[in-house]
Amino acid sequence: MSADPAVRREIPDATVARLPEYLRSLSRLAEQGVLSVSSEELSAAVGVRSAQLRKDLSHLGSYGVRGVGYEVDTLAFEISRALGLTQDWPVAIVGMGNLGHALASYSGFVTKGFRIVALFDDDPALRGETVAGVAIQPFRELRSRHGADPIAIGVIATPAAAAQTVCDELVEVGVRSILNFAPAVLSVPEDVDVRRVDLSTELQILAFHAQQKALAGLQPVGAAHALDGCVAHAADPEAVAT
Amino acid sequence: MSADPAVRREIPDATVARLPEYLRSLSRLAEQGVLSVSSEELSAAVGVRSAQLRKDLSHLGSYGVRGVGYEVDTLAFEISRALGLTQDWPVAIVGMGNLGHALASYSGFVTKGFRIVALFDDDPALRGETVAGVAIQPFRELRSRHGADPIAIGVIATPAAAAQTVCDELVEVGVRSILNFAPAVLSVPEDVDVRRVDLSTELQILAFHAQQKALAGLQPVGAAHALDGCVAHAADPEAVAT
DNA sequence: CTCACTTTGTGCATAGGTTCACAAACGTCT
DNA sequence: AGACGTTTGTGAACCTATGCACAAAGTGAG
Ligand SMILES: NC(=O)c1ccc[n+]([C@@H]2O[C@H](COP(=O)([O-])OP(=O)(O)OC[C@H]3O[C@@H](n4cnc5c(N)ncnc54)[C@H](O)[C@@H]3O)[C@@H](O)[C@H]2O)c1
Ligand SMILES: NC(=O)c1ccc[n+]([C@@H]2O[C@H](COP(=O)([O-])OP(=O)(O)OC[C@H]3O[C@@H](n4cnc5c(N)ncnc54)[C@H](O)[C@@H]3O)[C@@H](O)[C@H]2O)c1
Numbered sequence: 001m002s003a004d005p006a007v008r009r010e011i012p013d014a015t016v017a018r019l020p021e022y023l024r025s026l027s028r029l030a031e032q033g034v035l036s037v038s039s040e041e042l043s044a045a046v047g048v049r050s051a052q053l054r055k056d057l058s059h060l061g062s063y064g065v066r067g068v069g070y071e072v073d074t075l076a077f078e079i080s081r082a083l084g085l086t087q088d089w090p091v092a093i094v095g096m097g098n099l100g101h102a103l104a105s106y107s108g109f110v111t112k113g114f115r116i117v118a119l120f121d122d123d124p125a126l127r128g129e130t131v132a133g134v135a136i137q138p139f140r141e142l143r144s145r146h147g148a149d150p151i152a153i154g155v156i157a158t159p160a161a162a163a164q165t166v167c168d169e170l171v172e173v174g175v176r177s178i179l180n181f182a183p184a185v186l187s188v189p190e191d192v193d194v195r196r197v198d199l200s201t202e203l204q205i206l207a208f209h210a211q212q213k214a215l216a217g218l219q220p221v222g223a224a225h226a227l228d229g230c231v232a233h234a235a236d237p238e239a240v241a242t
Numbered sequence: 243m244s245a246d247p248a249v250r251r252e253i254p255d256a257t258v259a260r261l262p263e264y265l266r267s268l269s270r271l272a273e274q275g276v277l278s279v280s281s282e283e284l285s286a287a288v289g290v291r292s293a294q295l296r297k298d299l300s301h302l303g304s305y306g307v308r309g310v311g312y313e314v315d316t317l318a319f320e321i322s323r324a325l326g327l328t329q330d331w332p333v334a335i336v337g338m339g340n341l342g343h344a345l346a347s348y349s350g351f352v353t354k355g356f357r358i359v360a361l362f363d364d365d366p367a368l369r370g371e372t373v374a375g376v377a378i379q380p381f382r383e384l385r386s387r388h389g390a391d392p393i394a395i396g397v398i399a400t401p402a403a404a405a406q407t408v409c410d411e412l413v414e415v416g417v418r419s420i421l422n423f424a425p426a427v428l429s430v431p432e433d434v435d436v437r438r439v440d441l442s443t444e445l446q447i448l449a450f451h452a453q454q455k456a457l458a459g460l461q462p463v464g465a466a467h468a469l470d471g472c473v474a475h476a477a478d479p480e481a482v483a484t
Numbered sequence: 485c486t487c488a489c490t491t492t493g494t495g496c497a498t499a500g501g502t503t504c505a506c507a508a509a510c511g512t513c514t
Numbered sequence: 515a516g517a518c519g520t521t522t523g524t525g526a527a528c529c530t531a532t533g534c535a536c537a538a539a540g541t542g543a544g
Contacts, residue, residue, distance in 0.1 A: 197441065493539095
């Protein structure tokens with residue numbers, strides 16, 4: 001079984017979470033006309049250790065050349081392929097309030113194979129409105145819309161109170177991947193993948209660290225450097241010369 | 243030092259990331275008039291194992307009662323205190339485009355001690371506009387505004403090209419905590435805490451898992467359980483059209 | 485061809501996180 | 515008071531992730 005040569009390697013979650021970063025940096029480099037990059041350079045650009053980058057990439061296969069580095073185009077393609085970005089992902093957004101509008105009009109998605117195919121909102125006031133070329137529909141249209149152009153990823157941007165209901169209906173029509181912006185824990189069958197983005201959580205984590213720093217600063221626990229010079233950029237010791 | 247009763251224990255990052263979830267569930271329970279909760283109940287509500295919840299809480303101290311559970315109010319307060327939410331955190335948002343507007347008008351922040359004190363945008367078209375009672379100012383006003391009411395947390399919602407510059411200026415006036423929505427890696431002094439939220443990354447992670455599921459579904463590699471009775475509703479077979 | 489130099493890919497050690505399983509602590513009932 | 519069922523808090527095992535260090539594999543010069 002596992003002796004299959006072309007076996008789907010287990011790519012660790014932590015690695016998967018970093019691949020988009022690598023891909024972004026590679027795209028940037030490609031735009032600049034850079035043809036080849038070493039793990040040292042690329043890792044510096046994304047802010048990780050070079051060993052980590054190499055280990056991450058090793059999970060995809062051997063696409064580097066020893067003594068040389070990685071060909072930018074090749075590596076970008078291989079990461080895209082591993083992430084599944086070489087195919088098309090029809091996305092639907094449910095809840096076209098402030099956040100939904102921002103998401104729908106954001107062009108950053110489209111560049112990576114994500115295509116917004118439907119926008120849903122039950123507010124009659126939004127009926128007929130078009131955002132980025134897609135009309136807003138009542139949520140009950142989900143079934144018919146889904147039949148026409150199956151939705152692969154559902155984005156929930158409704159208030160928390162509606163999130164579980166919306167989620168259930170998305171799951172019912174076959175959506176297996178959900179990105180949830182509502183501050184609610186969604187209950188789904190185990191074959192459905194839910195990721196939650198919560199800005200409030202992020203702020204709270206920042207607050208925690210800020211408080212820790214403040215407390216450390218009051219104690220003479222070696223906070224001598226807390227007031228250091230200033231804005232000297234955190235040039236890592238290994239910041240590579242150009 | 244370590245004999246200090248109120249010693250600042252090291253709270254693991256993974257735990258800190260979950261504390262806001264616990265707090266949210268506790269707040270919900272408090273609203274419902276629930277006075278006491280067991281680790282089993284609370285963990286079920288947030289979707290983690292009970293042992294994990296207990297271990298997480300043990301880092302804050304012993305606030306449970308054996309054989310009984312946790313008093314909702316007490317636990318909520320202790321988590322709030324650990325996260326630093328018992329104090330006030332002045333927040334500034336830079337970049338009042340689609341996303342900035344959504345963030346500024348979002349009421350979820352305010353409830354937890356976060357107070358939006360300034361909104362910045364260099365676009366003359368936005369001059370004078372007010373969102374949620376706060377006027378949008380040109381970014382160069384940062385210094386004066388900061389002096390009046392020091393900013394603890396800066397939120398960057400500008401295009402990626404402007405993110406580093408904005409970040410530098412925030413750091414220069416003393417902001418030590420930054421939440422970055424722009425798809426850019428920020429370089430900062432090591433005493434500055436940057437968290438990045440990237441919707442595109444989240445979608446890409448979802449796409450990866452969706453692809454893995456699709457591939458596993460095609461191979462009989464022990465996918466027998468994939469058809470378990472979870473989803474009673476036969477979804478369209480994953481359309482893997484090109 | 486050989487040597488010197490560069491950079492990848494990876495084995496291994498360390499660190500961090502999760503889960504299990506159970507003794508200790510508590511309330512309650514008799 | 516003592517026995518009993520419940521739930522916490524935590525040691526220990528297990529799993530995952532990170533960082534180090536180096537052999538292997540390549541390039542290019544002479
Ligand atoms: N705005 C932000 O910056 C922000 C930040 C963090 C989290 N959030 C969360 O994101 C979600 C959306 O935020 P928002 O600011 O856009 O809220 P909003 O109130 O502006 O928009 C919510 C939209 O959902 C629609 N809706 C409600 N129930 C629906 C249903 N059953 N089916 C379809 N549409 C429905 C409403 O008509 C409304 O247009 C909320 O859960 C909020 O907590 C928002
Ligand atoms: N809208 C989304 O859903 C979304 C999703 C993911 C990421 N993002 C990222 O968030 C950021 C903002 O997104 P958006 O959709 O709001 O973009 P936007 O173009 O609508 O808004 C950007 C705003 O920043 C302002 N700005 C530019 N340079 C500035 C400077 N130096 N100082 C102050 N203000 C400045 C502009 O005037 C504009 O109002 C972008 O980096 C985008 O990639 C947005």
